[in-house]
Amino acid sequence: MRKVAAIVIGIVAAAVGGAFAQSSTVDEIAKYREALQDGNPAELWEARGEEMWKTPRGPKHVSFASCDLGLGPGVVKGAYAALPRYFADANRVMDLETRLLYCMVNQQGISEADATKVKFGDGSARRSDFEALAAYVASQSRGVAMNVRVDEPHVHDMYQLGEKMFFFRGGTHDFSCATCHGEDGKRIRLQDLPNLTKTEGAQKAYTTWPAYRVSQGELRTFQWRLNDCFRQQRFPELVFGSEASIALTTYLAGRANGADYNGPAIKR
Amino acid sequence: MADPMKIRANVVGDSTEVKVLMNHEMETGQRKDAQGKTIPAWFIQNVRVTHNDKVVLNAQWGPAVAKNPFLAFKFKGGAKGDKVKITWVDNRNDTRTDEVTIA
Numbered sequence: 001m002r003k004v005a006a007i008v009i010g011i012v013a014a015a016v017g018g019a020f021a022q023s024s025t026v027d028e029i030a031k032y033r034e035a036l037q038d039g040n041p042a043e044l045w046e047a048r049g050e051e052m053w054k055t056p057r058g059p060k061h062v063s064f065a066s067c068d069l070g071l072g073p074g075v076v077k078g079a080y081a082a083l084p085r086y087f088a089d090a091n092r093v094m095d096l097e098t099r100l101l102y103c104m105v106n107q108q109g110i111s112e113a114d115a116t117k118v119k120f121g122d123g124s125a126r127r128s129d130f131e132a133l134a135a136y137v138a139s140q141s142r143g144v145a146m147n148v149r150v151d152e153p154h155v156h157d158m159y160q161l162g163e164k165m166f167f168f169r170g171g172t173h174d175f176s177c178a179t180c181h182g183e184d185g186k187r188i189r190l191q192d193l194p195n196l197t198k199t200e201g202a203q204k205a206y207t208t209w210p211a212y213r214v215s216q217g218e219l220r221t222f223q224w225r226l227n228d229c230f231r232q233q234r235f236p237e238l239v240f241g242s243e244a245s246i247a248l249t250t251y252l253a254g255r256a257n258g259a260d261y262n263g264p265a266i267k268r
Numbered sequence: 269m270a271d272p273m274k275i276r277a278n279v280v281g282d283s284t285e286v287k288v289l290m291n292h293e294m295e296t297g298q299r300k301d302a303q304g305k306t307i308p309a310w311f312i313q314n315v316r317v318t319h320n321d322k323v324v325l326n327a328q329w330g331p332a333v334a335k336n337p338f339l340a341f342k343f344k345g346g347a348k349g350d351k352v353k354i355t356w357v358d359n360r361n362d363t364r365t366d367e368v369t370i371a
Contacts, residue, residue: 038287038338038340039287039289039338039339039340040289041289041335041336041338043274043289044271044289044291044336047272047274048271124293214334217335217336
C-alpha cells in the first residue's frame, strides 16, 4: 500500500480563558474557517439544489427552467447578486426565497402551504427546499459584484423602509438592529458582530450569506438570518417572505453593492 | 439511500490530491432528544478508497468525526483520467459509493 497522508477535520471546541483572549480567539476562529473553506459542506446543499432546480416538480411537472430570477427564465448565473429586485409579473420587490416561492406556486402548481411547510431545516431529517435551492442559486453568483438596483423606484421604497426598520427600536428589550450592528467591536459571546452601518461591514456580512452553520449542521439563508435576529431581539416573529423581511434584505443587499459576492460561506 | 458525496481529485506534482465531502449525520450516541431519550449512535465506520481498483486508503472511523465530514488526502501516482472510487459503510450497514475521474 502506498504511503497516504490523511487529514480529517472534526469540530473541535476551543477552550478559551476569557475576554482577554479575544484577539487570539478571533485569529483562531479565522484559522478554523480557513481550514474548513476547502471542504465547505454548503457544497452538498448546492449539489442538492442544482438537482432540484433542473428536475420537474409539483402537480404541473415544471422545472425551474421557466423561473425568472430577474435575468430571464432559468438564468441563474449572477442572479443572486442583483436580488432583491422589482418583478413586474408579481408587482412586488422580491428576494431570492420569495421569488422561488412565487415560481413554486405559480409555475409548478405547489400550494403555498405545502411549499412553505419547511422554511428552515432542523439540521437533520426535516430539510428545506429553500435552503438547497438558495445555496445553488447563490453559488452561481460567486465572484459577481453585488448590483442591487436601488435607483429603481419600487426597490428604492423598500430600501428606505428597510433602513427605517434597521434603526427602529422596539420589543421587550428596546432593541433595534443597530443596537448590535451599529458599532465596531460588538460581539455576542465570542462571536464578532459586523458593523452594518459601515460599507465594509455590510459588504462582508451580506456577501457571505447563505452560509453553512457548523453548529447547526445546516445551510442557512438570509431569511433565516433575519428571522433569528428578530428572535434574539425578542421581536414578533418575522414572517417568511413578508414585506418587512424583504425591506431589510433590500437595505442590507443595497449597502453591500459593489462588493464581490463570496458565498455560500461557512460560519461557526 | 444516502445522498451523494462531493469528490474532487487533482494531480499535484507526482501525487493525486483527493478532497471528499460526505453527507452523513454522524450521530455520536451521546446526545439526548427533547424527551430525554438517547439518540442512537449512527456514524460512518469504514471508508475505503481505490485508485483503478487498487486500495489506497482504508480508514476506520468512530463517532468523534463531525457531521458532514470532509476528508482530504494524497496518494502517490495517479494520472488524469484515472478513476478514484470511494465507499463508506456506517454502523447501520448503510453504504454509499461514488466515483470520480482525476482531473
